[in-house]
Amino acid sequence: MKKIFASMAAVSMTLLMPVVTLAAPTNENKAENNPQVVAYYTEGEHGVPPESDTHTGTDLVMQAGESGNFQQWFLGLNEETGKNEGAHSLWKNVGTDTTCPNGWTLVPDANPEWGDYLEPGANFCVHTNHFQVEK
Secondary structure (H helix, E strand, O other), X not given: OHHHHHXXXXXXXXXXXXXXXXXXXXXXXXXXXXXXXXXXXXXXXXXXXXXXXXXXXXXXXXXXXXXXXXXXXXXXXXXXXXXXXXXEEEEEEEEOOOOOOOOOEEEOOOOOOOOOOOOOXXXXXXXXXXXXXXX
């Protein structure tokens, strides 16, 4: 029985790996050739809501199908800690609504300041998770 579960886990991980690879900001070929990618910068200053300062590193933004929602991945070096860090943000198009769930940040009228690919006049609720990258 343990062998069956181990085999299922191995197959599941193998099947999930390509999905993760498609979203990896460090995989330039996949990022540049994915039709869902609306912005990809290998280096530069980028904003990560809800923070008011900018970060230097790699930024990748992908559209979630035709929903008007987006995902953003940022990777860069934190100069204060000397560690590679990242942020993953979900951008939910809420139209003209100005309320967001607890823990989410409202980015009003996000186009063009946050990206010309965002719907003009639309507000977005953004939720960001930070993580450390081991290298």
